[in-house]
Amino acid sequence: MIHAGELRGDLRAGALRFAPRALLTLPGCTVRTPLLVALLAVLTALPASAQQTRALIVVGLGGTAEYRQEFHRLALRLDSALTHELGVPADNVTVLEESPATAPDRREARSTKANVLSALAAMARAAAPHDDVLLVLIGHGTSEGEDVRFNLPGPDLTPAELATALAAFKTQKVAVVNTASASGGFVAPLAAPDRVVVAATASALERNATVFPRYFVDALAGTDADFDKDGQVSILEAFRYATEEVARHYKEENELQVEHAVLDDNGDGEGSRAPAADSTDGRLAATFRLGLPHGTAATAAPATADSVLARLYAERTGIQKKIDDLRARKASLPPAQYEEQLENLLVELALKDREIRRHGGGS
């Protein structure tokens, strides 16, 4: 186009001023393809018994009594959510705190750098090849120029040190959730294939204390973030829930938002603020569910000794798979045909659910 290039420029260098042109900045496309479409693509045939979730929760320096208390509360709640609501075996969850004495039954050691690296090494040794690994950092971060750190009692933890430790997980899927200030500086150094990296801030320059961890933990501990109603909260769902709540928090407090969480799971080291299952980032996070074998549909049939229920569960799973198949073929079907088939399958599913409930089963 004629006007696509630069203007002719100044009549006199530096003298000609054009009215400032405000550019339209559109938010990223947020049209979502149903998550399960993507989920289907990564379904694997791995036996459930071969996969477990292993988690390390690290609480850094609080600095003040208020933050120490808040970080401790969050760690406690996350630990409880993992081991109770999400069914992760207690032995698979390690918690390191600034003051382990505050919960001696669950806190193995103080959260020094040596202990953190040691715990990760131990997890790597214990982990089966297809286990899922979750690392959550709760605390403060600092940055100065290129130098970014997570504050621990004693020496701080750097991204490079953490990346080295995580390299031990050669076959496992890993999710690192750094909820601290300046955590954006961890994204690029930690990015790797089969790895989800979540940071509470978009860059190392966002240095204020964050509210992201409270909402991220809320998401995992409750059901509000279960947007696809499959009974589980994926890392992606938790991220989206938390970012929404963080924005609401600042709006309600009438404060300028000083933290913008990002998620990277395609390994390029560029975090996305609005990841989605069908977007640049978000595909892996959408399938990363805690407490269930990775890649397994959350609607997998529950174990039961009742043969009728077992049959009904199996039939329901079959319907669900048909629905997933249909959705995967949506683009190739005329809309009316797609909708008709979808409705028929959903009605079938609804009726099957009723039948299951009549026989004392659940969803």
Add this chain to the structure above:
Amino acid sequence: MRRRGGEEGPGTRARAAVGTAGGLRAGCVAAALPGVLLALLASAVPTGASGQTVAQARTSLRSGRYDEAIAAYRGVLRRDASSVEARRGLVTALVTVGRYDDAEAAARPAGGGPPEPAMANTLGEVLLLTGRLDAAEAAFRRAVDGRADDRLTAEANLAELLFDRGHVGDAMARFDRFIDVYNNAGGDLPAPDLVAVGRAVRRLGRRNPDLFQDALKAFDEAAAKDPGWPEPVLLTGELFLEKYESPEAKKELEKVLSANPRDPRALVDMARALDFDGVAGARARVDSALKVNPRSVPALVESARLHLSRESAGDARADLAKALDVNPSSLDALSMLAAADFIAGDTAAFQRTRARALAIDPRCAEVDATVAEMAVRVRRYSTAVSRSRVAVALDSAAWDAWGILGMNEFRLGDITDARTHLEKAFAGDPYNPWFKNSLDLLDSFKNYETIPTEHFRLFLRKDEAALLAPYVSAWAEEAYDSLAAHYGEKPPLPVRVEMYPNHADFSVRTLGETGLGALGVSFGSVLVLDSPAAREKGEYNWASTLWHELSHAFHLAMTNHRVPRWFTEGLAVYEQHRARPGWGMQPTIPFVEALRDGRLKKVSDLDDGFMRPEYPQQVMFSYYEASQVFQLIADRWGFEAIRTMLDGYRDGRTTDELFTTVLGTPLKKFDGDFDAWMKQRFAGPLKGLARIADAPPAAAGIPALESFVRAHPGDLLGQLRLGARLVGAKRYDDAEPHLTAALRMFPEYGGPDSPYWWLAQVHEARGEPELAVAALARLNALSESNYAALTEEATLQERLGRTRDAERTLSRVMEIDPYEIDVHRHLASLAAQVKDHATAIREREAVVALKPPDRARALYRLAVAQRDAGDVTSARHTVLQALEIAPNYSDALELLLELRAGGGKEPANEGYKLAINYVIYGLTH
């Protein structure tokens, strides 16, 4: 030196160039000639005793002591009649003060006969200024052929004259030769010759815009060679102004005016720059110029332009008659007169004037382009399109006319042609920021969608279209029905409503540049508004603004775009007042103070309050003041009188005529009647705002305020401030009497610190929610965008169990900020409780449109609302959407079964079905 290929004349030979260019107006104007005459002075080299006096005379001339200069030059000539420098200087001084006959006499040989070559160019310039074109041309040729020392200036004058008479090929070839003159001179050209080069190359810029920068260089070099000479500085300023750089232009003009505050040309140029910027002061500059030279054609033309902008065609024509008396061949004056004739509705005079101009230059586009430009100033956009089409047919390189054409096609909603013509204009004039900005905005239109309703086409950005469309369509249609019933007529349909979530885009859409402070604009049947996203919460009620702009569409249609600005603005605010309590401008304390101090415009001058405000708040005051004019007319004469006046404007009658014939009151008398009525109407607050010498400062504490109020219990601000301070100190019982006292004085005051706001807090603190609600309801009936007061009123109503009232109140929040997802959820819940299914559905749709993370749940709740409304079909579609996202959503699965079992009851409201389809399926019609 840069190398360029010429685009006309010899064509492709490489050359280095300095140059200048002329836009359309410059191409037809001889306005720069007095400055050129000055150039002749600059070339003079003082010699001997007479040289000393010439220098003194020149000093007088350059400092604006024109009489002294004339006397000094005459003195020199008495001693040495052969002094060419003195004769040229004398001519310049005489021309500057408008003594054209004397100037001509001074330029001619004392004994008669043809002019000697040395004075031929000077004589030619006087002849040109007085419209004798053939004689001027002959004189210029004599100077050139006679190899006079100012022959390059004469050559430039000759080429410009040829160009202005339509001999473009000859003229461009002559301009082109100046490039060689410059290149061959090796930097030795004197200042006057550099100016001639700059003028020539500036004309070449119409085909090669890069040459404008070379023109600037030539002027800079000339100014450096003769630092005291105003000519190159003025040319630089004019070039900047021509290229839309008024700050730089003003810097140059200030240089000239600091040396000579009486320089008529600099004063006129400065007036143009101020008018360009839309700030006050242009009229004063023009008047100053006319004091020096009452016969200055450029000053008279600029004066006419200012009159015409005020829609005073009669005054404009009077000025132009004077201008044409001096110079009957002035294309500037003829063009402006044609515009005045056209705007006055005098078609025959327009045709005569236009024919006069075209007889001088058969391909001069300036006449039609000027008509187009001035038509825009009085909101006649279709006229601007038609005249600029004629202009570009006459001269395909009239880039400003192409731009006017494109910009106004854009304003009229003809997007495709607008883009084409703006592209063409920008190619020819790549310095134009309006063309650039408008084209950039057009590029962004792919992000918008058009949604049809019965009478409208809503043009909304895609990411907020689903949210806004249901609200905008409902308000637009209601406003249309109301206004159509009120006026009994309708604008051309459909009306296009564009809403921009970025205020800069709204501004560009309206003006082509950023910085417009308005909220909305009506181009007739194209309305352009900020979307609510463009404004801070609490400062904008988009529905009220939409109503206002649509009112303009009716007024413009009914008057064929001839309604004066103040009339349609005031009437539009009056319509807002009719539409909803609290909408539109409301009386404020500063407004009443302005009334008290006589700072409001008279009705007869109200246009100036909008277009040339004397202080920043005057525009806002003028809106409210104008609305009260119609309140008074409606009260005394009935609305039909207003309707009749609109018809009168359509028929070309003036405001004064209409006041006299329709109201039986001449406008001047109405000024007094209205002032008296206003003072009676606001007698209470006027009394409460009477000036008191010892009034405490705004930040005074409670004791000082108490003391003041004891002494002055009738002081509005004292009572209000004390009441507010006491509320802040939680002394609620103490606060109440002061607030009620303030209320009694100014019961219409609905500002954010209204007594009602503080009284609501008093009542809430004392556990009197009913009274708090009453106070807030009153406040919200006096204000259109008090978000906090509306949400608080709704909260209290809900607490009192007045669910339907709470629902109505919360609905008003959507006129201010429809982006709060929790407010939509809450309103949906309230609506469901009172079985207002339509509102419940609308609000659930809004939740979906706001893209909540839990989209499945939002869709499910929308489906429930649709089911509750009996719209089973839509509910089924919606719940399927939810289940597509979340197939195991048990509540949704149950709803699906229920809906299938419930049969196919059709929705009662087809409009909502349509709206729902927008949301769910993203349909675009």
